[in-house]
Amino acid sequence: MSTDTLLRVEKGNAEPEELAAITAILLARAAATPEAATIPRSQAGWRRLERTPGFRGPRSWQG
Structure with missing residues (x-):
């Protein structure tokens, strides 16, 4: 690899x-x-929106 790049x-x-x-x-x-x-996880660190419940309570801390 060139040091210029x-x-x-x-x-x-x-x-x-x-x-x-x-x-x-x-x-x-x-x-x-x-x-x-550097070790890959077996599970994603985020959740897919289509897998979350459709309704969250008005006092919920999520979202």
């Missing part, structure tokens, strides 16, 4: 030192990610 500056001009600093930060954050976050 690794990061792209959208606005302004970044010096090589600035690009190196942001690259180091991103790599450190990626390395600090807990292993549990």
Whole structure:
């Protein structure tokens, strides 16, 4: 992979030192990610709207 396409500056001009600093930060954050976050779930973290009941009570905290 070419280093020219690794990061792209959208606005302004970044010096090589600035690009190196942001690259180091991103790599450190990626390395600090807990292993549990990378294991796929067996169930979705969201619910499908068509599977929810049609009526919720007026005092319900959901929705």
